[in-house]
Amino acid sequence: MRYRLGAALLGLVLVAAPLLAQQEARLDGRVDAATRARLTVVLDSAHAAGLPADPLVNKALEGASKGATGDRIVAAVRRLAADMTRARTALGAASTAELVAGAAAIHGGADPALLNRLRTQRPGASLEVALAVLTDLMARGVPADTATRAVVALVGTRARDAELVAFRRNVEEDIALGAPAAAATVVRLPASAMIVFAQPGVIGSSPSLHQAAAPRRP
Amino acid sequence: MANNMADDLIGRVVEELRRQVPTSADFDACVMARVQDTRIRGEEVQDASPARLDWLAAAWSWLRRPRTLRVSPLGALGVVAAAVLLLVAGRVLAGRTAAGSRAVAAAPAARGTAPITTAASHGGLEMVRFVLLAPRAHSVAVAGDFNNWRVGRTMMRRSSAAGLWTVDVPLRPGRYTYTFVVDGTRWVPDPVAPREIADDFGAPSSVLAVPAREGGGA
Numbered sequence: 001m002r003y004r005l006g007a008a009l010l011g012l013v014l015v016a017a018p019l020l021a022q023q024e025a026r027l028d029g030r031v032d033a034a035t036r037a038r039l040t041v042v043l044d045s046a047h048a049a050g051l052p053a054d055p056l057v058n059k060a061l062e063g064a065s066k067g068a069t070g071d072r073i074v075a076a077v078r079r080l081a082a083d084m085t086r087a088r089t090a091l092g093a094a095s096t097a098e099l100v101a102g103a104a105a106i107h108g109g110a111d112p113a114l115l116n117r118l119r120t121q122r123p124g125a126s127l128e129v130a131l132a133v134l135t136d137l138m139a140r141g142v143p144a145d146t147a148t149r150a151v152v153a154l155v156g157t158r159a160r161d162a163e164l165v166a167f168r169r170n171v172e173e174d175i176a177l178g179a180p181a182a183a184a185t186v187v188r189l190p191a192s193a194m195i196v197f198a199q200p201g202v203i204g205s206s207p208s209l210h211q212a213a214a215p216r217r218p
Numbered sequence: 219m220a221n222n223m224a225d226d227l228i229g230r231v232v233e234e235l236r237r238q239v240p241t242s243a244d245f246d247a248c249v250m251a252r253v254q255d256t257r258i259r260g261e262e263v264q265d266a267s268p269a270r271l272d273w274l275a276a277a278w279s280w281l282r283r284p285r286t287l288r289v290s291p292l293g294a295l296g297v298v299a300a301a302v303l304l305l306v307a308g309r310v311l312a313g314r315t316a317a318g319s320r321a322v323a324a325a326p327a328a329r330g331t332a333p334i335t336t337a338a339s340h341g342g343l344e345m346v347r348f349v350l351l352a353p354r355a356h357s358v359a360v361a362g363d364f365n366n367w368r369v370g371r372t373m374m375r376r377s378s379a380a381g382l383w384t385v386d387v388p389l390r391p392g393r394y395t396y397t398f399v400v401d402g403t404r405w406v407p408d409p410v411a412p413r414e415i416a417d418d419f420g421a422p423s424s425v426l427a428v429p430a431r432e433g434g435g436a
Contacts, residue, residue, distance in 0.1 A: 026366055063418065063419050104414065104415045105415075108416075
């Protein structure tokens with residue numbers, strides 16, 4: 001049994017190491033040697049922690065293309081690795097896309113405990129779309145807590161991915177027409193999800209329904 | 219001694235109670251008149267409901283009774299013409315209401331200057347069309363996770379005199395960040411796509427989620 005476990009781990013290292021090298025090779029010629037060396041340390045640490053290297057390398061390449069300094073690139077990659085670590089703690093076993101979306105949500109202020117609740121609501125099923133909808137809502141100006149509670153309420157009422165996407169689209173349209181982001185989110189919730197959203201203590205404890213629905217003063 | 223006094227008191231009370239109370243001569247007549255009056259009012263109240271029921275029954279009977287309606291051909295034509303007129307007017311009004319709804323619904327997409335991203339199936343990959351309206355641009359490219367953020371790798375074509383730039387990119391389902399690059403130097407986020415929450419390099423990126431087809435793997 002012990003030998004089998006050791007062999008499995010060795011196999012994993014043999015497979016994963018070339019993949020990491022492949023990812024790091026994407027940085028060739030894109031950043032200076034000093035930045036590359038510092039990035040390698042971050043990537044190795046992330047790899048040791050079981051985080052995927054692909055999103056981290058993408059972040060570094062984005063910074064390089066946009067002309068960011070080495071310090072700024074390394075800081076951004078470190079920040080993303082930290083957010084992905086928190087996302088993985090909240091979500092448990094997660095795909096790369098789930099980790100990246102979860103990291104973005106946490107960076108935007110989403111409560112990791114609510115992300116964990118998403119996972120418990122959909123055990124074994126992909127949260128990729130739910131998390132993408134969550135981050136999109138936050139990017140559109142919906143307060144992090146309102147957006148997270150809305151998505152948790154929808155997933156809690158067994159909304160399918162297509163329904164989540166339709167919900168996001170409706171909210172975005174309302175915002176584009178001038179509706180306050182938080183109010184648009186609450187108004188677009190189906191009645192069943194609204195009940196879950198409005199129940200105090202069921203999802204978190206912060207802003208009340210009235211606070212979320214109250215239009216902002218211009 | 220005390221018992222004798224009590225007996226005496228009781229005897230006097232009994233005697234007082236037995237004494238006849240003098241009444242006026244018309245007392246009996248007055249009482250009988252009141253009784254008669256009360257009986258008459260009660261009959262009036264009891265008679266009210268049957269009277270109303272009779273009226274309703276008569277009305278119902280009048281409505282159900284078959285009648286012969288005499289209408290001249292000219293009168294019949296007038297009635298038909300009025301009905302057709304009402305029908306046409308109703309349809310015109312309904313059409314105007316629907317057109318108004320469509321205009322409101324289409325408002326967000328009708329921002330003609332905004333880039334559009336569409337997806338179409340293409341042999342396992344999803345063909346994503348990036349669109350940017352940039353009338354004064356000499357060149358437009360799109361850089362993102364899908365092309366290692368290389369600015370010159372995915373150039374867009376000017377597809378109209380109005381300055382519409384487009385490019386189709388085959389992408390696997392997943393989450394991508396990207397930015398348009400106008401004239402090789404100016405980083406422009408997609409105005410209609412959600413922005414990435416973390417702006418690490420002072421030039422915001424947009425987020426694109428390419429969904430997996432129903433029944434297909436991601």
